[in-house]
Structure formats: C-alpha cells, structure tokens
Amino acid sequence: MTMALAMFLFFVGVTLVITYWAARRTSGASAFFAANRQIKGWQNGFAVAGDYMSAASFLGIAGIIAFQGYDGFMYSVGWLVAYLTVLLIVAEPLRNAGKYTMADVLAYRLSARPVRAMASLSTITVSIFYMIAQMVGAGALVALLLKNSGISYHTAVIGVGILMIVYVVFGGMLATTWVQIIKAMLLMGGTILLSILVLAHFGFSFANFFNAIGHVIYHDKGVEVVKDFLQPGLRFKPPYGALDLISLGMALIFGTAGLPHILVRFYTVPDAKTARISVVWAMGLIGTFYILTTFLGFGAATIVGRDKIATSGGTNMSAPLLAQSLGGDFFFAFIAAIAFATILAVVAGLTISASTSFAHDFYTNVIHRGTERQPGEEVRVARVTAFVVGAVAIAVAILLGPNANVAFLVALAFAVAASANLPVIVLSLFWKRFNTRGAVCGLGTGLVASILLIVIGPSIMGVDAPGATATAHHLIQSAQIFPLENPGILSIPLGFAGAIIGTLLGREPAAEAKYDELLVRASTGLGAEKASVPTAP
C-alpha cells in the first residue's frame, strides 16, 4: 500500500466517524436539511470555502497558471470578488426569508407550484452538471494520484460516489458541513505549506521568484521558448479572447450568488448576522487561497516546468508534482489526499443541495401542494434522492470515461446559476411588481439560453484536426456558431430580459400585496426560521 493510499484511507476513516456522529444527531427536517441552523459563523465560513473551492480550483487553476501564466491568475481574481455579490445582496435576505432552498424566497409572494417547479429544475440542472464534471475529474485524478496502488478510474468514481452518498444519506447537512470544514482546513494548510516551500526554494526572495516567472523556459512543438509568464495573452487570444474573459467574469460574479450548493449553506446558521460573518470568514479563506495560487501555479511553472508536467499526467498534476519535487513522496501523498478531500467535500455539498431541492421544492410543494402526508416524509424523499443522484452521477461518469472533455460543464453550471437563478432572486427581493410569470420566464430563458449557447459554442461544436487527442474531441463536428466558451455575456442579459418582460406581460395583485411582508422579513429577520435544539443526544 502506498503512502498516498494510506492517507486517502485515513481521511475516509475520519469522515466516516464524523458521519456516524452526525447521524446520531440528525433527526427531523431542520437537522437533515440545515444542521439545526446551529453552525457557528467561523464554521460556516470554512464550510462555504470548502464547498466552493473544488478540485477545479485547487488543481485546475494551479495547472492553468503553470501552463498559461497570468491569464490563469485572472480566474483566481473572479472566484473571490464574486463573494461580494453574495455578501452585499444575497446572503442575509435569503437567510431571513427562506427555509431550506432558494425557491423558498421566490415562493414567498409568487405562486408556489410553477415557481418551485422551475427553480427546482434549475437547481438540479446546475448541481448535476457540476457534479458530473467533478466526478469525471475525480475519477481521472484519483486514478492518477493512486496509480501505484492499482486503483482504476472506475474504482475511483464508484468509491467517490459511494462516499458522498453515505455522507449525505446518513449524516445529512451536519456531516456534509464538517467534511467541508475539515477539507477547507486541510486545503488551506497544504497550500500555505506549499507556498512557503516555493518561497524557500527561491531563498525567500520575492525578487528571485518573480525573476524566474519572467523567464519560464519550455518546449513548444519541439522548439525551446522563453516566456514572461506575467504577460497576459497566453490563454485568451484575439479576436474573441477579451470578450471571453469578460463573459467568464460575468458568470463568476453573478453566478456564485446563484449556486444552489452555496446558498443552502446560509440556512445552517442561526441568523442573518451569522450568515454575514460566515461570508466574511469565507472571503478571508478563499482570498488567501487564490492569492497563494501565485506560488502554486508559477512555482510549478518555474520549479517543475511545463515539459515535465505535460509528460507526467498533464495540467491537473501541477500542484502534486510541485509538492513532490519540493517535499518528496510524503508531501506528494499529503497534497494528493487534500485533492481527494476537496473533491469529496464539493460533491457532498452538491448532492445535498440537489436532494434538498427535489424533496422540499418539487416533491412536497409541487406534487403534494405543500403538505407532508406523513411526518418525516420530506427527509425520507431527500435521502432517496441523494442515493439516486449519486447513482446517476456514478453511471454517467463511467459512461463518459476518463478522457471526456467535461470542463465546459463547470462553465455551464455557473452560466445557469448566473442567468437563471440570480436574476429571479434579485428581482423578487427588490422589485415590487415582479410576478410568477416573470420568475418562470426568467428561469426558463436563463436555463435554455445558457445550455443552447454552450451547445453551439466552441466547447461542443468544432472541427477536430485529424489525430486530435480524445480530450480535445468535439461532440458536434461542424464550425461553431457562437464564438465564446463562456455564454454569460449574452445569457445573463437574456435571463434578466426574460424575467422583466414576463413580469410586464401581466399584473399579479397577490404578489404585489405580499411585497411589504417579504421586504420586512428579508430586511429585519422578523419571523425568520430559528435555530432548533437537536432532539437526540
């Protein structure tokens, strides 16, 4: 058994103990969906950070910076600034006026069944796309990190899938939260340690470090090139590079505040004030992490080198390889285990948000018009949903295989969150006239526009050169119609337009009459859901 596998198993063991502990404390809906709303501010801050920073951030961004320099660092910036939208606009009103899901806030004054049905569809779409991207990435990554232990892609996908089902089905939100908190602590610790080692490598001299970034040497098609990796333009090239960059920025800035697995986290704290404090904690952690991607990414580019990374597993291996060359096999195993923890925490968050939305919004409120037929039915449905969602994710990830190009699914998830979810949340909170038709139109337009623009864009359409590698394979072999990888620049205005035009088509006196109530509740917390005492010891 290799050291990496031993560390993986150790982490799995710890999380299973937590799940057992959480399962004994989880009875009732408020416990299962919202951890009894008793998570403390700093804890929720760590959990938000753990929920948010996926393997795509940890390994992906380090890799993009290692290969494309400054342009990769631009991603880092957007991931943090996006939290200002969460802090200033969404977190507190959502906590004050909602119960378990984002649809609770919409259904407050709009007609519950159509709005919840659409919101649930959009939530589940975002979660499933994001999850499949994580699962395929997880499988490939775990197989790569553990290749000396004989773990295949299939074993890895099934293992990750089963673990996330176990966390959610048995431990509910409490177990998910603590898995995320521990992951965030590990991720921060590992990143800080790795950054210090990078600086130590350059004799703790920033001048030496940045000089090295200014002269990165690698081979491009057999020719040796020297590039200044702090110069923009290695990834985003004319004619559409700048637009794609702006479009990506829009999806991040407006999408993060519409990601269902982030929004549900604010229901786990006792009140809006704690929700606010937790966002600030999360911003401290997320910001520190993304600043440190400077050391991870540029460190990998200068110390390991593009050539070596390309031949030992590709961009995603940049951070683990950096760890190996600076701290040996033990540190490699440690960073690999952190990557594994990262994946598990994110997929568990996605599973619980998808199953909460299905059980609470769709099953109870749409199918059964808001009444539980038996006590505890909603939680039971959520548990079954978590199982089904996990099984579907495992099956799809195995069908797609380790070489599928799934990076666009993350872009798609953010685009849907920004174009469908955020417009209706904001309009419902701030526009008195907003009504059911507007919400349904906005959610529908945003969802359809995002998916359509991705499908006709360069991620799916394109003509492959003969002999192209499987990861670059395009699903539709013809010239793309939409030139950008990120549809946000068009789909977000379309989502808002759909919501506004739908609203203006008719008036809904009942929705307008309830605006005063929503305004008072959202801005003061009057009548907000209180923290509950766990019923079992």
Next chain:
Amino acid sequence: MADDQKSGSPIDDLTPEVGAATDVAPLGRSETKPAHELTAVEDADPVDWSLVTQMPEFRAMVRAKLRFIIPATLFFVIYYFALPVLVGYAPALMSKRVIGVVNIAYLFALSQFFMAWIIAGLYLRAAARFDKMEHTVVEKAESALSSRRENK
C-alpha cells in the same frame, strides 16, 4: 392531550371522550381551532405589514442599507470588470513593468483581492450600524403588529 382534557375541561364541553385523543377542537370550547380547521378567511394573514414598511425607522433603515449597498456594488463591479477589459483591450499598457518583471496587470489583479477585503470590512462596520437600526425596528414592529392582532 388526554390529561389536559380531564384536568382543565369545563363542564359545558360537549365532546364525548372516546378513543384516542385527537387534535379536533372540542365543540363548545373557546380555544383556538387547529390550523387545518380554519376557514380561508380566518386563515388569511391578519398582519398588516404596511404598518411596518411605513414606519419612519424602517424606511430609514432600508434607505441606509441601500445607500451603502448600491454604491459598493457599482464600485466593485466596475473595478472588477476594468481588469478583463484593460487586459483584453489595452495589453500594451497592462504589460508595462513596474518593479522588476512585475507588471501593471499582475499588480492590478492582486489589488482586486484587497479591494474585495476592504469592501467586506467596510460592510461589516456599516452592518453593525444597520443591526442597531434593525433592533429598534423589530421592537417597534412587534408591538405594533401584536396590538393590531389583539384588536381584530
């Protein structure tokens, strides 16, 4: 429930005590009906929320919040999008080196982190003020709403 009926039941309660205790309101009792027996009119929310939205304290609080949130949001959106716009459309300017190889592009990107933290810090400070205003509003609103309920 069963104990309740024995100890506190008035003599004029006509409900026969048969079978298990139910949550059906006993006939002739003056206690409130359980939620599922309310008629639509009785079930309507008796709270007039405009009582709260018209309170000067409430309006002042909402105005104070918006006076912070709107400019802060505009500022961070403009500051953030200046980065991709400048990197995309003025690459020569952004590539200008300032200290060693460190260029404007990198410093501007780095400044975004501090911008976000500073706005978050300012918001925390402002929100402490909002919390005080909120406290006054909630106290006044609760007394206004409850006195209104009793009158109905």
